[in-house]
Amino acid sequence: MTDHLWLVPLIPLAGAAVNGLAGKRFSKSLISVVACGTAGISFVLALASFFDLLQFAPDQRHLLKVYFTWIASGDFVAKAEFLLDPLSAVMILIVTGVGFLIHVYSIGYMHAEDGYYRFFSYMNLFLFSMLILVLAGNFLLMFVGWEGVGLCSYLLIGYYFDRRSAGDAGKKAFIVNRIGDIGFILGIFLIFMTFSNLNFGEVFHRIAEDPQRFPAEAEMGILTAISLLLFVGATGKSAQIPLYVWLPDAMEGPTPVSALIHAATMVTAGVYMLVRCSPIFSRAPIALSVVMVIGILTALMAATIGLVQTDIKRVLAYSTVSQLGYMFVATGVGAFSAGIFHLMTHAFFKALLFLGAGSVIHAMGGEQDLMRMGGLRKNTPVTFWTMLIAALAISGIFPLAGFFSKDEILWSAWSRHHPLVWFFGFATAGLTSFYMFRLIFLAFAGEGRYPEEVRHHLHESPRSMTGPLVALGCLSIVGGLVGLPAWIGSNTFFRFLEPSLALALNPEPAEASHASELLFAGLSIAVAGAGIYFAYRMYVVNPKSAGEMAIRWKNIHRVLLRKYYVDEFYDAAIINPAMNASSDVLWKRVDAGLIDGTVNGAGRTVQNFATVLKHVQNGLIRSYATWILIGMVAMLLYIYVFLRGY
Amino acid sequence: MDLQHYLILSLLLFFVGAVGFIIKKNVISVFLCLELMLNAANLTFVAFSRHLNQVHGQIFVFFVMVVAAAEAAVGLAITIVLFRIRNTLSVDDADTMKW
Amino acid sequence: METVLFYLFGGIALLAAISMVAQKRVIYSALSLIICLCAIAALYLILEAPFIAAVQIIVYAGAIMVLFLFVIMLLDPFSAAILKDKKKSLGYAGGILGLLALGVLIPLLRSYHLSQVPRNPETVSGGIGTVNHIGQILFSEYLLPFEMTSVLILVAIIGVVVLAKRRS
Numbered sequence: 023m024t025d026h027l028w029l030v031p032l033i034p035l036a037g038a039a040v041n042g043l044a045g046k047r048f049s050k051s052l053i054s055v056v057a058c059g060t061a062g063i064s065f066v067l068a069l070a071s072f073f074d075l076l077q078f079a080p081d082q083r084h085l086l087k088v089y090f091t092w093i094a095s096g097d098f099v100a101k102a103e104f105l106l107d108p109l110s111a112v113m114i115l116i117v118t119g120v121g122f123l124i125h126v127y128s129i130g131y132m133h134a135e136d137g138y139y140r141f142f143s144y145m146n147l148f149l150f151s152m153l154i155l156v157l158a159g160n161f162l163l164m165f166v167g168w169e170g171v172g173l174c175s176y177l178l179i180g181y182y183f184d185r186r187s188a189g190d191a192g193k194k195a196f197i198v199n200r201i202g203d204i205g206f207i208l209g210i211f212l213i214f215m216t217f218s219n220l221n222f223g224e225v226f227h228r229i230a231e232d233p234q235r236f237p238a239e240a241e242m243g244i245l246t247a248i249s250l251l252l253f254v255g256a257t258g259k260s261a262q263i264p265l266y267v268w269l270p271d272a273m274e275g276p277t278p279v280s281a282l283i284h285a286a287t288m289v290t291a292g293v294y295m296l297v298r299c300s301p302i303f304s305r306a307p308i309a310l311s312v313v314m315v316i317g318i319l320t321a322l323m324a325a326t327i328g329l330v331q332t333d334i335k336r337v338l339a340y341s342t343v344s345q346l347g348y349m350f351v352a353t354g355v356g357a358f359s360a361g362i363f364h365l366m367t368h369a370f371f372k373a374l375l376f377l378g379a380g381s382v383i384h385a386m387g388g389e390q391d392l393m394r395m396g397g398l399r400k401n402t403p404v405t406f407w408t409m410l411i412a413a414l415a416i417s418g419i420f421p422l423a424g425f426f427s428k429d430e431i432l433w434s435a436w437s438r439h440h441p442l443v444w445f446f447g448f449a450t451a452g453l454t455s456f457y458m459f460r461l462i463f464l465a466f467a468g469e470g471r472y473p474e475e476v477r478h479h480l481h482e483s484p485r486s487m488t489g490p491l492v493a494l495g496c497l498s499i500v501g502g503l504v505g506l507p508a509w510i511g512s513n514t515f516f517r518f519l520e521p522s523l524a525l526a527l528n529p530e531p532a533e534a535s536h537a538s539e540l541l542f543a544g545l546s547i548a549v550a551g552a553g554i555y556f557a558y559r560m561y562v563v564n565p566k567s568a569g570e571m572a573i574r575w576k577n578i579h580r581v582l583l584r585k586y587y588v589d590e591f592y593d594a595a596i597i598n599p600a601m602n603a604s605s606d607v608l609w610k611r612v613d614a615g616l617i618d619g620t621v622n623g624a625g626r627t628v629q630n631f632a633t634v635l636k637h638v639q640n641g642l643i644r645s646y647a648t649w650i651l652i653g654m655v656a657m658l659l660y661i662y663v664f665l666r667g668y
Numbered sequence: 669m670d671l672q673h674y675l676i677l678s679l680l681l682f683f684v685g686a687v688g689f690i691i692k693k694n695v696i697s698v699f700l701c702l703e704l705m706l707n708a709a710n711l712t713f714v715a716f717s718r719h720l721n722q723v724h725g726q727i728f729v730f731f732v733m734v735v736a737a738a739e740a741a742v743g744l745a746i747t748i749v750l751f752r753i754r755n756t757l758s759v760d761d762a763d764t765m766k767w
Numbered sequence: 768m769e770t771v772l773f774y775l776f777g778g779i780a781l782l783a784a785i786s787m788v789a790q791k792r793v794i795y796s797a798l799s800l801i802i803c804l805c806a807i808a809a810l811y812l813i814l815e816a817p818f819i820a821a822v823q824i825i826v827y828a829g830a831i832m833v834l835f836l837f838v839i840m841l842l843d844p845f846s847a848a849i850l851k852d853k854k855k856s857l858g859y860a861g862g863i864l865g866l867l868a869l870g871v872l873i874p875l876l877r878s879y880h881l882s883q884v885p886r887n888p889e890t891v892s893g894g895i896g897t898v899n900h901i902g903q904i905l906f907s908e909y910l911l912p913f914e915m916t917s918v919l920i921l922v923a924i925i926g927v928v929v930l931a932k933r934r935s
Contacts, residue, residue, distance in 0.1 A: 641763030643698075644690050644857050651686060651864045658871045671884075672876060674814070677777045679872055681784050681803075683865045688788035690861030693852055696793050696839055700800050703831065704784055707807055710819075718814045721887040723895040723904050726819050730905070733826050734916045738923035740831050744838045745930040751842050760853040 027087055027104050030067045030114060031153035033060045038146035045139025057142035058125045061149060065118035072111045083107055083521050086159055086223060093162075100220060103159035109522035112362060113156035113294055116369050120286045121149050123490035127377050128278040130486035131384060135276075141181060145282070148174035152287050156294060161210045161220040164295070168206065168259065171288045172199045178283060179275040191271040198268040202258015209251030216244055226301040230525040238305045238527055245302050249309030252299060260292030261343050262320045262350060267589055269343055273335040277380030280335060285342050285376050286369035293349045293365050297358045300526035304356060314354025318446045321347025323586070325453040329460070330572070330582045333390050334379045337461050341416070342372060344450060348431055351443060357434035358526065359519040363505045364431055366515075367423035370501050371415040374494035378409035381483045381491065382465055387476055392461065397470040401480040404488045406466045408495040413462050415498040417455030417550040420543070426502035429546050433539060448549060455553030463561040674715035682708035695747050695757050699740065706736050772813050780806035793843055797835050804828040816896035 037060030045053050075083050085106040093100040125145060132141055151174055155167025173196075180192030210220065217225045229236045229245070239246050256262070261269040272284050283289070296303060296313070303310055321344045328340035345368050352361030383390055385402050399406045415424035428451060436444040470477065482488065505515040560568045572579045581587070638649070685704035692698050710729045717725025747757075754761055783803035790796045804827050811820035852858075891900050905913055 636767040639767050640854070641766030642760055642854055642857075643762070644759060644861075645854060647686075647690050648857055648860050648864070651690070651861070651868070655864055655868045655871070658868060658875070662871045662875050673773065673777075674810075675876055676873060677781070677810075679869065679876070680781060683869055684781070684784040684788055686868075687861045687865040690864075691788065691858050694793050696835065696842070697796050700787060700793075700796050700835065703827075704787065704800060704803065707804060707827070710823075711807060711810060714811055714814050714816050714819055717816065717895070719886070720884065721890075721895065723891075723900060726816050726896055726901060727904060727909055729816075729819050730822065730901070731912060731916060733822060734919065737826055737831055738919055740834060741923050741927050742930070744834060745927040747838065748842065748931050757842060763853070 026067050027071050027085075027106055027157070028089060030064050030071065030118070031150045031157065033064050033067070034146040034149035034153070036060060038143045038150060041139050041146065042143035045143060048139060050133065050138055053139045053142055054129045057146055058122065058129065060146055061118065061122040061125045064149065064153070065115075065122045068111075068114040068118045071106060072115055075106055075108070075111050080517075080521055081524070084223070088159075097218060098214070100160060100162045102163060103221070104157040105159035105222060106157070107522050108519050109294075109297060109362065110156050112366065112519070114153060116366055117149065117152050117156065117287050120369050120373050120494075121145075121152075121282060123493055124278050124282045124286075124373060124377065127281075127380070127487050127490040128276075130484045131278055131380055132276065137181065141178075141276070144174055144177045144181070145278075148178065148283060148288070152291070155291055159222055161213060161222070161225075164298075165206065165210060168203070168255075168291060168295075171283070171291060172196060172203070172259070175199070175272070175283050175288055178279040179272045181275055181279065185274070188274040191268075191274040195268040195272050198265050199258045202255045202265050205251045205254025205258070207255075209248050209255065212244070212248045212251060216248070222298065226525045229301050229305065236305060238307065240307070242308065243306070246306040246308050249299070249303045249306040250312065252295065252302075253309060253313055256292030256295055256350075257316065258292075259295075260289050260346050260350070262292075262316050262347065263323070266320065266324070266343050267592065270336055270339045270585070273333070273339050277335065277376055277383060280339070281373045281376035281380070284339065285372035289342065289346055290349070290365045290369070293346070293353065293361055296350070296353045297362055297523070300353075300358050300523050303353070304358075304526035304528070310354050310356065312354075313350050314440065314443060317347045317350030317352075317354050318443050318450075319347070320344070321351065321450045322446050322453075325450045325457065327582055327585050328457045329453065330579055332392050334382065334392050334395075334461065334465065335376070335390060337392070337457060338372070338375055338379060341375075341454065341458065344454065345372065345416070348428065348447065348450075351447060352431045352434060355434050355438045355440055355443065356528065357431065357438070358523050359516045360427070360430040360434050362519060363515055364427035367415070367427040367498070367501050367505075370494055370497040371412040371422075371424055374408060374412040374491060374498055375416070377487070377491055377494065378405050378412065381405040381487055382409075384483055384487070385480050386472065387479045389472065389476065392464040394472050395465045395470070396468045396472070397466070398480070399466040402482045404482060404491060408488075408491040409466070410462060411495045411498055413455075413458045416458055417553065418451055418546050419455075419550055420547055421499075421502065423498050423500070423502035425543075425546070426505050429543050430505065432546060433542055436542060448545065451546060452549040452553045455550040456557050459554045459557035460561055463557060467562050468565060671715055671719045675712060678708045678711040678715070681705075681711065693758055693760065695750070695759050696744075698759055699743055699747070702743075703736065703740065706732060769813060773810070776806045776809040776813070779803075780810065794836075794839055797832065797839060800835075801828055801832050804832065814896075815894055818896055818898045818901045 037056050040056055041048070041053055045056075048056075075085065078085075086103055087106070088101050088103040090102050091099065092102045125142070128141065128145065132138055135141065148171060151167050151170025153167070155164055155171060158164035158167055176192045176196040179195055180189050182188045213225060214220055217228055219225060219228075236245060258265040269284060269289070273280055275283075303313070324340045324344035324347065328337050328344065331337045331340065345364070349361045349364050349368070352358070352364060381402060382395065382398060382405060385398065385405070386395060389395065411422070415422040418425045418428040432444055432447050432451070435441075435447055560571070584590075638645075682705055685701045685708060688701035688704070689698055692701060710732055713725040713729045713732075717723060717729075750762060751757060780803050783799045783806060787796045787799035787803065790799060804823065808820045808823040808828070811817075811823060891897075893899060
């Protein structure tokens with residue numbers, strides 16, 4: 023039935039290969055057809071697999087397809103296996119669906135680039151890696167996909183390779199990711215040590231069926247250790263504290279890349295991994311607390327930084343970091359499906375925001391500074407309306423998608439007895455709507471602050487770009503409706519995901535009245551509305567007030583603008599000492615001094631030895647005879663001393 | 669006389685020859701010492717032949733003598749050639765095969 | 768009786784050998800060696816090896832030493848008055864080594880119980896060293912080496928003639 027599952031990642035791989043190897047000679051339309059076609063076919067197949075899955079009864083929706091045995095070494099066996107269950111079905115739909123829309127968008131956005139074929143090849147390769155990641159049936163294969171998306175991220179961030187900053191940003195992304203990956207690998211090792219198996223089903227069933235050996239751990243135990251290590255990997259990939267620093271720099275890449283990889287899919291891999299490992303995490307309350315705290319701190323911190331940034335893509339980057347924090351908060355309090363729900367809605371409206379920003383940049387002829395935009399509402403109407411929808415969605419305004427998902431998270435935080443987390447989340451929601459509408463107003467409202475020659479260039483984007491915008495806009499509007507809470511509507515999404523989370527320990531949330539849920543929903547809308555109102559006051563009604571406020575609170579403004587000096591701190595504390603140690607100690611003393619010295623010294627010693635020894639061969643017969651005699655006498659002495667009496 | 673005396677005698681002769689081989693500077697003297705060493709070995713063989721009542725020792729001596737003759741002849745021929753080229757009979761002068 | 772003869776001829780051989788090494792002029796060394804060889808031939812006779820004794824006199828003392836004397840006659844007057852000694856230490860090394868070796872070997876020898884070495888029990892008429900017996904053994908058991916020696920001598924002759932020929 024789901025025999026075409028293996029095609030879902032492999033067709034984009036084929037597209038990547040074709041475009042990568044032969045694309046240089048293709049026409050742009052052929053490259054586009056290959057790339058978008060493979061993405062589209064992959065989406066159709068993902069949809070077919072999803073419907074196939076629905077044929078099964080809910081508790082049997084767990085299809086493991088083993089393709090071949092990849093590693094068989096002694097006791098260790100790793101197979102190439104795909105797992106199709108509700109969680110991975112949701113993920114492949116998001117990845118291929120949003121991915122396809124972004125591919126179509128890129129036709130228009132990248133049409134003037136020389137490396138057109140290279141871009142699409144890397145994008146298809148990314149789709150392949152991400153699909154491997156979410157479809158993998160064991161930790162090792164998931165790690166393969168994990169690394170693959172990291173690689174594609176590096177390739178795509180550094181797409182404009184003639185720019186030094188792009189190359190540096192790519193390297194930064196890859197290296198910071200790598201640091202996270204160390205934690206991930208250690209986690210996998212620990213899992214293997216404990217369970218001798220890396221298959222998801224095997225490991226999770228063993229945990230669930232042995233509550234004596236794997237209880238919910240009140241203090242540090244093996245499950246907590248595994249969880250914390252896996253979480254380190256997640257902080258790297260999903261840009262949480264302390265490994266988020268690569269994401270803002272990653273905006274050096276083309277905007278579709280930012281939309282696909284750094285908003286909708288790759289950065290959500292960490293969240294997916296956490297939810298996939300819910301049986302482990304739910305039994306490690308300490309780890310969950312860590313996740314929750316880091317999530318909420320990241321959300322708050324990133325939102326504050328986003329308040330003052332002037333580059334349109336940077337604002338969205340910090341917004342992504344902040345929303346990812348929300349997803350981690352959800353998993354941290356134990357509301358795993360709420361985290362995935364927010365992942366889905368975030369994919370819609372964040373991708374839309376990025377693509378819209380790309381449309382704005384395209385219209386402005388490359389300008390990215392918000393302070394030099396303005397009044398684009400008239401020039402780019404489609405972009406304006408779709409971005410407005412996305413901004414409303416992310417702010418959490420009823421009845422758009424973001425409201426349901428964000429509200430679910432905040433309610434979970436409160437009802438599971440984390441009031442402080444709720445409060446910070448609540449404050450962050452207000453900040454979110456503020457900076458989002460700041461962006462909208464600065465770009466689209468008021469009068470243009472751009473120079474004269476740009477005015478002639480302003481135009482709405484072509485249909486290949488506005489089409490996906492509209493599609494994503496519709497999804498942002500209706501996407502939340504699948505996740506209506508049980509007491510309003512069908513609660514489809516959460517019930518659908520239940521089989522995937524069956525093996526997790528679920529503490530019962532406190533029974534609260536529907537009234538209090540409604541109250542909190544109202545509070546969320548109110549704080550979002552307040553954010554919009556303040557943004558309106560500061561950027562439309564009285565544009566100068568923003569500047570005045572910046573001057574009055576000069577120091578705070580500077581700290582926020584400089585991103586709390588985190589990059590500078592990392593440079594001073596970690597990077598520069600490491601580079602100095604490398605250069606002075608490892609290179610000069612160890613490599614050149616010790617190793618070269620030893621090798622050269624060995625050679626020199628032999629040479630000196632030979633210089634002395636060569637005098638034995640002096641050509642004199644008498645001397646040779648003497649040596650023979652010496653040898654003979656030595657042998658005789660030996661016999662005399664040791665072998666006498668035989 | 670028992671065997672031991674003969675053996676010790678031949679030992680003494682041998683080492684006189686060996687030391688002479690190292691000490692002497694004239695090529696021909698060196699050859700003479702060589703012959704002495706061979707003769708000491710022959711003496712050992714004959715002594716053992718008598719002691720063991722076997723003839724093989726003496727046969728071996730016979731062959732040693734033949735070989736010594738041939739070797740002496742060839743060696744002296746080489747000495748003559750060497751003298752022709754280098755015009756000296758010093759052993760230490762033929763030392764070009766060195767480092 | 769044998770003891771006296773042994774010590775007599777043994778002593779002569781030894782003295783002649785030492786004299787050979789000690790002489791400065793090569794002709795005296797050669798003559799000393801001849802005396803030594805004759806003494807050794809006498810020792811062979813004591814050891815009941817008449818054939819070998821005769822061969823020693825004829826071949827060694829008679830042929831080889833004459834060859835030596837001829838070469839000395841040819842070359843010695845023309846050799847340099849003072850022969851070069853490039854490594855003086857060799858002399859001392861040789862002396863020390865010789866003494867050391869003797870010091871080791873003689874006690875070693877004395878420690879072996881040679882009288883316990885088994886003797887071949889069969890007896891041959893006349894003794895094993897007679898021309899008769901040796902002739903028999905030589906031409907039956909050792910025929911091949913015997914013929915080979917003739918080849919060897921032939922090769923030696925050719926080699927010598929080629930080497931020593933005057934280049935004209």
